[in-house]
Amino acid sequence: MKTFTNEDFDRAGKALAAAYNGKDAIEEDKLWQARLMKRIRSTDLLSQQLRFFDLFQALVWRLSPAAFVLMCLLAVLISRFDFVSGYEVSKILAEDPANFGLLSIYAG
Amino acid sequence: MPNEPFTPNENEIVERVLTGDANAFEYLVTCYKSHVLKIVNRHVHQNDVAETAQDVFVRAYLSLPTYKGKSDFKGWVSSIAVRTCQDYWRKAYRSREVPMSSLNEKHQDWLEQVLTAESEEDLDKKGAQKEARELLDWVLAKLSAEDRMIVELVYLEGLSGKEAAELLGWSIANVKVRSLRARRKIKKLLRKIVEEPVRGYGL
Numbered sequence: 001m002k003t004f005t006n007e008d009f010d011r012a013g014k015a016l017a018a019a020y021n022g023k024d025a026i027e028e029d030k031l032w033q034a035r036l037m038k039r040i041r042s043t044d045l046l047s048q049q050l051r052f053f054d055l056f057q058a059l060v061w062r063l064s065p066a067a068f069v070l071m072c073l074l075a076v077l078i079s080r081f082d083f084v085s086g087y088e089v090s091k092i093l094a095e096d097p098a099n100f101g102l103l104s105i106y107a108g
Numbered sequence: 109m110p111n112e113p114f115t116p117n118e119n120e121i122v123e124r125v126l127t128g129d130a131n132a133f134e135y136l137v138t139c140y141k142s143h144v145l146k147i148v149n150r151h152v153h154q155n156d157v158a159e160t161a162q163d164v165f166v167r168a169y170l171s172l173p174t175y176k177g178k179s180d181f182k183g184w185v186s187s188i189a190v191r192t193c194q195d196y197w198r199k200a201y202r203s204r205e206v207p208m209s210s211l212n213e214k215h216q217d218w219l220e221q222v223l224t225a226e227s228e229e230d231l232d233k234k235g236a237q238k239e240a241r242e243l244l245d246w247v248l249a250k251l252s253a254e255d256r257m258i259v260e261l262v263y264l265e266g267l268s269g270k271e272a273a274e275l276l277g278w279s280i281a282n283v284k285v286r287s288l289r290a291r292r293k294i295k296k297l298l299r300k301i302v303e304e305p306v307r308g309y310g311l
Contacts, residue, residue, distance in 0.1 A: 004299035008223045012298050013263060015222045016247070019240035020264040026149045026157050033137055036162045040137075040169050041130050 118272050120176040121170065126172055135167055136181065143182065144189050151193035151260060164189045183274075188273040197253035215243050216301055223302070248299055255290035258275045 118236050118240070124132040137184035149163045168188050175184055261272040262283070273283045 002220075002302055004295075004302045008302070009295050009298060011225065012222055014228070015225075015240055016244045017266075018236065019244050020150070020260070022236055023150065023241075024154075025219060028141075028145070029158060031140065032158055032162070033131055033134070036137060036165055037131075039133055039162060039166055040133055043130075043166060051299065060129045068280070 110196065111241055118181045122172055122177070125169070130169075133165075133169055136168075136185075137179070140182065140185050141165075144185060147186060147189040150194060150265070151190070151195050151257070156196065160192060161189075163196075164192045167192055184295075185202055187275050191277065194253055194257045194276070197256055201253055205233045211246055211301065215239050215246075218243065219298065219301055247294055250297055251293065252272065255286060255293070258283060259290045260292065263291065 118136065119217050121132050137304050144164050145157065149157050153159050164185070170187050171188065175181075182291065218237060245296075250261065253258060257276060258272060261267045261275065262269065267275075269280050269283045269287070272278075272287075273280045276283070
């Protein structure tokens with residue numbers, strides 16, 4: 001079986017690079033630029049810029065009161081309630097033999 | 109005093125376009141179309157070159173508000189061209205439009221002849237053969253769009269890591285890591301062709 005060395009890889013790389021760089025040049029189509037400019041003229045750059053800023057301003061400022069209320073609500077909730085996940089509650093119950101007995105009575 | 113042809117400054121043209129004169133953009137298209145077509149022609153399929161080059165200019169037109177006159181327009185538009193080509197391949201891979209040609213004994217023979225070539229001239233001659241382009245397309249189709257671009261820029265075009273990073277908008281470290289990984293992958297693919305008998309690769 002033949003082995004493929006680093007030197008072999010470099011040689012193959014050089015030949016493949018020659019193939020890549022030897023790609024035929026593209027012939028220029030005379031109508032290409034006219035078609036492109038038609039596309040450009042139909043794309044209104046100014047209105048696109050304005051549309052983006054309008055949308056940004058409208059959305060950001062309209063949503064800001066709602067975001068503020070939501071933040072206050074979350075702050076109140078976090079300060080008043082102790083967050084313990086259901087998984088942790090069930091783990092405590094399962095690990096505690098007294099509670100386990102109580103659970104098994106209810107279950108059975 | 110002889111009349112010199114008026115050559116407007118690129119920044120002035122950009123200003124004019126940004127104030128609503130879309131026709132002024134044609135000056136930039138005329139100046140850079142050959143350069144953009146050359147870049148795009150290297151990276152995408154021949155049939156898609158014209159369309160992709162148009163996409164480059166439309167993207168440049170839409171990105172003009174972000175163009176800062178400090179860098180040269182040629183470099184800026186080159187970067188857009190390379191990124192558009194990368195997007196072209198991303199789209200092609202996503203829609204599975206990348207042709208996966210299969211290899212045969214001819215390609216294996218070609219590679220073996222390359223490995224025994226005696227001079228650089230021989231390697232160039234081998235590179236001009238049809239099998240070389242087919243093998244290259246096969247290898248590149250096995251890479252991701254990002255790896256493909258990095259291999260083409262760094263290994264096939266010979267750009268430095270810094271130049272490739274600027275064109276792609278990546279960090280130099282990212283370019284180095286990706287190019288090393290891609291190189292390793294290509295080496296593995298070529299080793300497989302040389303060391304194992306051809307059983308219809310790519311099928």
